[in-house]
Amino acid sequence: MSALGKVVRSGVGRRRVQSLVMALTTFAAVTSSVLSLGLLAIVQAPFDHAFKARNGAHLSVQFDSSKATAAQAAATAHAAGVTEASGPYPVTAALNTAYGADCTGNIVAGMPVAGRASSPVVVATRPDLADTSGLDHLALVQGRWPTTANEIVLSTWDRLCAGGSVMFDSLPGKPSFKVVGQANSLTNTATGFLTTDGFARLTAAGAKTDQQMLYRFAKSGTDADLTTDKQAIAAAAPAGSVESGQSYLAVEKQIVGATKSYVPFLVVFGILGLFLSVLIIAIVVSGAVVSGIRRIGILKSLGFTPWQVARAYAAQALIPATIGVVGGTLAGNVLAVPVLGKASKELGAADTGLPVWVSLVVPIGTLVIVGVTALIPALRAGRMPAVQTLVVGRAPKAQRGRAAQRLASRLPLPRPMSFGLAQPFAKPARAALVGAAVLFGAVSVTFAIGLETAFTKYQDTDTTGFHAASMLVVPAGTPSGFHAPGGGPGSPHLDSTEVAAALASIPGTKAAFGWGNSGATVIGAPTGDHTIVDTTTGDLSWTNLELLEGRWYQSPGEAVINDHLSSALGMHLGDTVTVTQDDKRLPLRIVGIDFDGGSDGFVMTDNATFTAGGLTPYITQFNVKLADNTSGSDWSASAAPALAPLHAETAPNITYPNPTVLTMAALVATLTLMMIAVAALGVLNTVVQDTRERIHDLGIFKALGMTPKQTIAMVLTSVSLTGLIAGLIGVPIGMAVEKATLSQMGSALGRNMPPSVTHVYTPGILLPLLAGGIAIALLGALLPAGWAARSRTATALRTE
Amino acid sequence: MTNEPMIDLQDATKKYDDGPPALAGVSLSVAAGECVAILGHSGSGKSTLLNLVAGLDKPSSGTVTVNGTRVDQLGEAGSAKYRRASIGMIFQFFNLLDDLTVLDNVMVPAQLAGMGRLEVKRRAIELLTSLGIDRHAKAYPQRLSGGQRQRVAVARALMNRPALLLADEPTGALDSRSAEDVRRLLLDLNDEGQTILLVTHDIQLAANTARRTIELVDGAVARDVVNTVSGATSNSSAGASR
């Protein structure tokens, strides 16, 4: 090993704590940068690639065939802005389905799927399903294309019924088709595909046929573009004939949104981490240069060139930084697996890794930044004249800070504290470094606590509303939490009036409401969604379901829809949404927009509204709130005799947390802990250095009778003012960053966040946060304060 | 004067990591009111002895008792409080705090003891006046001459009216006039009853200031003699010699 190498190695060895800090901070910075840049790069790619390869449609539009002929629909291909069009293709509205009688699987033992409701399907046909010339090439994921009038392909089909049939049980003729494969349209223009003959069977059985047109437009980048485009189509068609339209942006959002929503906060951590790395490395290397003045002089007297000295000092930072960079790159790639897994699966992509260039660009970029940061103070060391460095034993004391000492000494504080208070003014540059480290820590903590609180609140939306309950009442024999996908008559349901009456009579029942999927569908709802129409009975005010806008339904004919459906349909308060069940239509006035964490649309209205409109509500579950002193098991025992004759039974309420949010929360927590650790270690490093330089003064104080406690108080006070100020600045910055991040995440998910999620900084959270800066500063200073109190200072007193 | 000595060392030994002991089985006692000079070459263990008495260091074996207190058994906090109450120290290089004024320097020991600022200030000015440096109260130590700085250090050492004044080569960094000035100051203090332990390698200073001289050689007491002539009036080089 060269002489230079030896110098570097011994330098790293002597500064274990500093080396660890540098490795940690670069690790945190690189982990989040690799993740954020990688996700940003990859998340969009599979969808974009598929959209291009399959010549996806920007918009699909259904025309009501009673208002527009196929020729009139086809003529819209020449509407303003259209660059390419396909169709018209015959298409149905969402049709209820059930698992066919030939299905052999069981939901649970003894509970066959055959005959149960399955998801509604929008069925289309095209002259050649495998055609790859027009827009929206269909992809066969599994099995084969239908070849006879009795065969169908669906976009999803339960493997419990593999090889079985799907039955359109809401059509008078109840036609059945054997599911011979799984195929999809990238933008969900339809979810089931038949041969032309097969489609004729559906029509013969009573299905209403509309015409579907697919378009590409010159301008299609934003929701606003597509709204304009859709208006152009509507203008080119007979008035009122456009029933619904599906934009590719909505689908894209659904597929890439969850993964994309990680990017904003990872970007924040990446930036914070990088700044913190630069700061820490500046602290450590300049500290090493200052405290190593003698060493530098010796190196030079031994014949080291200035450039060699500079390299030796820069390398002392680069070795641990490289370790952190390599570790961070690995960690970023490993963490990407759970984050990316879901997105890739949805598009059928096999590759769940980050692009390789990210793992090259980020670490190399970080090392360059770190290297430059280290080189600046290192070059100063290189230029230092050897004579001066050998002669100067103790760094010359600045004249600064005297005024501060004078002022502080007049404060009515114990003397050790007033000493500590004045200390930062003697070394303002160092105090600024401490402050900056604390500031980054405070920003990180504020940001992270806000985000974590928002996540929790977001999770809580999963335990409110239909999820809020002490106990559930379900039809006898159904597993807890099981709701047949299609709802309606196919799923086991309850006699809502009788069950409600029985529940009211059971002691310990505080409140209860019933709800269920009516199986009705929404006219014009996006075809790819499983839009649900729920009805409720009884008082649900206690469930804390949060409305974004408006109010709950009170009068007949009113409904609440969720924000997903609201934006999908472009409908707002006061608009009318039409639901349909068994070919009966019921217009409902929207009086409230509900926040819902799910990605499908839903409509909620009262049982009475449904019945009055001639539709049938199906209540599949009652959510029961028990009185405070009532145990679930006692209540169940006393409820059983009343419920059994009604074919109902009690079940515990089990809720599952959202895995995406859990992953995010864990990521945020990990990154934050790293940031706090690094910030505190940055403070620690600075205070250690300060203590070393002040060993002489500490010796004097000791000789004059300063106790260890007084020494600790002095050192801790010396950082607390800086910590307080940094905290006061950092908290508002952290709040602003959190707000921006959350809104970015919300828009990635295509969702409006309710106030409970966006207003997280309550006084109860803010006050401790404001003290957080001091806490980080004290945390970092505590250890060196202890060392200072115990340090052997007798030797220091003998030299000047 | 009581029979109880103010300082009592029994077989005090101090070993650092390697090499011979810095202090090897030193036993000595000093009565209240004495001014004792510790004489010896550089490296003979003088400062080590002083540090043991000050409680700044602990003996490897043996005992150090001051005013009935086993200094070697005190904890960190205990020895700090002991120094605060009973010990004043002055050093070769003064060890003043550069960024405090003369007045603030002098006030520190009393403030560490928790005394009120006004009371402390009054006493500090009193001391500075009696030492003839009150007009420098607002100056910073670096502006003063060596002799003036050592006077400030003495004022600071006397702030808490310590029973014992420890001086480690107090004239080592001073020119001869300033050294004489400090020597007279120490003599005056001793005349007023202040017990002083004076460490020096300067035979003249030992002979002219102290009434008893203990010579250390390689960490052991080589000689312990009472000066026949009082240093205050004589310039003779009587007493300890090598």
Ligand SMILES: Nc1ncnc2c1ncn2[C@@H]1O[C@H](COP(=O)(O)OP(=O)(O)O)[C@@H](O)[C@H]1O
């Ligand atoms: N902290 C220490 N660590 C190791 N050796 C020390 C230490 N302090 C003093 N010594 C050694 O102890 C011996 C006595 O030192 P000291 O008491 O300072 O002598 P003096 O004050 O008489 O010059 C010397 O050999 C010195 O090198």
Ligand SMILES: [Mg+2]
């Ligand atoms: Mg000495």
